[in-house]
Amino acid sequence: MNLIKSPLHGNLRANICLSLLICAGIATPLLRADTTSPVPVLQIKAGQAAGKVSPTLYGLMTEEINFSYEGGLYGELIRNRSFKANPTNAIYWSAVGNAPVSLDPAAPLNDALNTSLKLDATGAAKNSPAGIANGGYWGIPVRPKTDYHVSFYAKAANGFAGPLTVAITSADGKKTFASAEISGLTGDWKKFDATLTTKNVKPSKDNVFTITTAAPGTVWFQQVSLFPPTFNGQANGFRPDLMQLMADMSPKFLRLPGGNYLEGDYINERFDWKKTIGDIAQRPGHRSPWNYWSTDGLGLMEYLEWCEDLHMEPLLAVFAGYALRHDYIKPGPDLEPYVQDALDEIEYVSGDAATTKWGAQRAKDGHPAPFPLHYVEVGNEDWFDRSGSYDGRFTQFYNAIKAKYPQLQVIATANVKSSVPDLIDEHYYKSQEEMESQSHMYDTRPRDGKTKVFVGEWATRVGSPTPNMAGALGDAAWMCCMERNSDLVVLESYAPLFVNVSSLTPHTGSMQWPSDLIGYDALTSYGSPSYYAQVMFSNHHGDEILATDSQNIPTINWQPAAKRKNGVEQPRPAAKTVQKLFFDATRDRQSGTIFLKVVNNLGTPQPVKIEISGVASIAANGTATVLKANSRDDTNTLQEPKKIVPVTEKVKGLGTSFTRTFPPYSITILELSAK
Numbered sequence: 001m002n003l004i005k006s007p008l009h010g011n012l013r014a015n016i017c018l019s020l021l022i023c024a025g026i027a028t029p030l031l032r033a034d035t036t037s038p039v040p041v042l043q044i045k046a047g048q049a050a051g052k053v054s055p056t057l058y059g060l061m062t063e064e065i066n067f068s069y070e071g072g073l074y075g076e077l078i079r080n081r082s083f084k085a086n087p088t089n090a091i092y093w094s095a096v097g098n099a100p101v102s103l104d105p106a107a108p109l110n111d112a113l114n115t116s117l118k119l120d121a122t123g124a125a126k127n128s129p130a131g132i133a134n135g136g137y138w139g140i141p142v143r144p145k146t147d148y149h150v151s152f153y154a155k156a157a158n159g160f161a162g163p164l165t166v167a168i169t170s171a172d173g174k175k176t177f178a179s180a181e182i183s184g185l186t187g188d189w190k191k192f193d194a195t196l197t198t199k200n201v202k203p204s205k206d207n208v209f210t211i212t213t214a215a216p217g218t219v220w221f222q223q224v225s226l227f228p229p230t231f232n233g234q235a236n237g238f239r240p241d242l243m244q245l246m247a248d249m250s251p252k253f254l255r256l257p258g259g260n261y262l263e264g265d266y267i268n269e270r271f272d273w274k275k276t277i278g279d280i281a282q283r284p285g286h287r288s289p290w291n292y293w294s295t296d297g298l299g300l301m302e303y304l305e306w307c308e309d310l311h312m313e314p315l316l317a318v319f320a321g322y323a324l325r326h327d328y329i330k331p332g333p334d335l336e337p338y339v340q341d342a343l344d345e346i347e348y349v350s351g352d353a354a355t356t357k358w359g360a361q362r363a364k365d366g367h368p369a370p371f372p373l374h375y376v377e378v379g380n381e382d383w384f385d386r387s388g389s390y391d392g393r394f395t396q397f398y399n400a401i402k403a404k405y406p407q408l409q410v411i412a413t414a415n416v417k418s419s420v421p422d423l424i425d426e427h428y429y430k431s432q433e434e435m436e437s438q439s440h441m442y443d444t445r446p447r448d449g450k451t452k453v454f455v456g457e458w459a460t461r462v463g464s465p466t467p468n469m470a471g472a473l474g475d476a477a478w479m480c481c482m483e484r485n486s487d488l489v490v491l492e493s494y495a496p497l498f499v500n501v502s503s504l505t506p507h508t509g510s511m512q513w514p515s516d517l518i519g520y521d522a523l524t525s526y527g528s529p530s531y532y533a534q535v536m537f538s539n540h541h542g543d544e545i546l547a548t549d550s551q552n553i554p555t556i557n558w559q560p561a562a563k564r565k566n567g568v569e570q571p572r573p574a575a576k577t578v579q580k581l582f583f584d585a586t587r588d589r590q591s592g593t594i595f596l597k598v599v600n601n602l603g604t605p606q607p608v609k610i611e612i613s614g615v616a617s618i619a620a621n622g623t624a625t626v627l628k629a630n631s632r633d634d635t636n637t638l639q640e641p642k643k644i645v646p647v648t649e650k651v652k653g654l655g656t657s658f659t660r661t662f663p664p665y666s667i668t669i670l671e672l673s674a675k
């Protein structure tokens with residue numbers, strides 16, 4: 001299937017006279033309308049359906065990176081609540097008053113939470129309370145008239161009568177927003193709960209959570225937790241603003257749990273799903289390969305509930321015996337326990353509660369109904385495994401999964417020879433020009449009818465911490481390509497989804513990976529221009545891909561930057577001609593609505609002639625949803641969260657042939673009513 005002719009017709013290409021500024025491998029066209037170029041023509045052949053739009057095309061991919069869960073989506077406000085983030089120090093905790101605070105592995109809560117925080121408050125008195133304080137993930141957010149749920153385990157040395165005071169205060173200790181008293185501590189571990197309710201205060205985040213006492217004594221703590229209201233009021237749940245941003249994307253699936261986070265740096269740091277279910281006080285937690293601690297409070301069940309909340313399906317990635325630092329298990333008997341773990345995991349997600357062991361465990365964990373499951377991915381980016389073991393590892397998993405669950409679609413993450421995967425997961429992290437220059441690659445990819453494509457991670461990486469308009473334009477060009485070819489590319493998910501933007505200090509800050517779709521701090525959040533491009537594409541498409549053609553598409557010359565290999569700069573690659581106008585068309589068969597997406601990546605207004613054949617008529621009135629910016633560098637931030645958002649307007653003068661001028665740096669979706 002060739003849905004679009006090569007846009008680079010020789011004589012026309014010569015006519016396109018955009019001046020270029022070539023700097024560090026990036027071409028920037030000067031903002032000058034080219035009146036000599038012929039008007040681009042887009043033809044939509046509505047009589048020729050070129051395939052079906054995959055109903056599951058648009059999905060989500062996340063993992064524990066950039067404080068996506070802890071310090072992000074997962075509601076918990078206390079950082080290092082189980083004191084395992086560092087083996088020797090109670091990092092992110094500080095003492096209140098004159099009170100030595102230390103880790104005490106000799107007083108564990110249980111085998112999973114095998115240490116505790118010891119507060120030596122023997123010097124505490126009425127006028128000099130002693131205690132512990134936690135500043136959360138770059139602040140504890142305080143909102144007006146809000147309930148916060150406090151819980152913790154504690155025990156005390158003989159003679160301590162309490163009480164303890166739990167409170168949220170300003171970081172300087174001058175303002176107390178809410179407090180409560182807790183008594184009844186004994187020499188044995190016991191769980192305590194309290195609710196802190198704020199008054200009509202101003203929202204703020206430069207705050208801390210404290211537990212103090214005015215009575216002298218020694219107290220041990222474990223699993224100290226503070227939850228604000230969560231999405232749908234779910235216990236151990238999610239941050240509502242981030243859930244709403246995702247809900248607005250209408251995602252159809254969630255690729256979970258990663259990414260590198262699935263694999264870990266070493267095999268014992270993988271996402272070991274059996275250790276992430278059940279009572280959160282029994283989850284040991286583990287180090288994320290992004291170099292910080294995860295309590296696994298957001299474990300497998302929470303991922304599944306998140307899917308259910310947003311009406312999407314899990315796309316389950318199973319650990320395939322390879323960790324990031326080339327730690328791997330050879331195919332064969334040694335790999336069998338990992339294959340069994342994957343089968344158990346599939347059963348936990350989708351097995352019957354009455355007749356299967358892991359289905360029964362899921363019911364015990366609070367969810368008797370099985371979750372829908374169609375896709376299982378074996379590993380992540382296994383092309384990094386230079387040992388060549390993936391072929392054998394994949395096939396061992398594939399055979400076992402297909403034998404027990406023949407209905408499941410099994411996804412490979414690298415090319416294999418000894419079996420035929422149902423899908424292959426391809427990842428693309430690129431510059432704007434690279435995305436644009438590959439935006440026809442699937443048009444000519446042979447359809448063998450066997451292996452479909454899952455673009456499981458991709459992003460135009462322009463802009464940090466979140467992409468700017470250049471990123472959104474590269475993304476939109478690429479999404480036109482995926483949608484136009486979604487008979488082949490049946491699933492796609494941008495990555496990474498989240499970034500906590502509170503501290504952008506390299507290594508110790510809140511961001512490990514620049515260019516992420518959604519940014520936030522402890523209090524507020526925003527979607528990047530790329531986020532809004534996703535929202536637009538995901539919410540505006542039909543179920544049928546229409547054949548298209550084009551002429552006079554504008555292009556620029558682009559000089560890719562030279563690559564470095566082993567510290568040595570390689571010869572400059574040849575300059576490329578890169579298209580700057582992109583489009584695709586789909587139709588909703590029931591209503592007859594045609595969705596035409598047009599992406600103008602130039603800094604000049606672009607008149608385009610649109611011709612629609614194969615329909616009796618097109619109504620004169622329609623709508624246009626437009627995302628645009630004054631410059632490629634424009635972006636959204638916490639301070640200006642809605643600087644670039646899509647605007648929908650009514651459009652007149654449509655028909656089977658019309659000309660429309662698309663604004664500079666814009667993504668437009670035209671909805672046309674066809675008869």
Ligand code: AHR
Binds near residue numbers: 063065258260380457
């Ligand atoms: O999305 C960030 C990382 O990029 C993922 O963890 C990994 O799969 C890829 O290399």
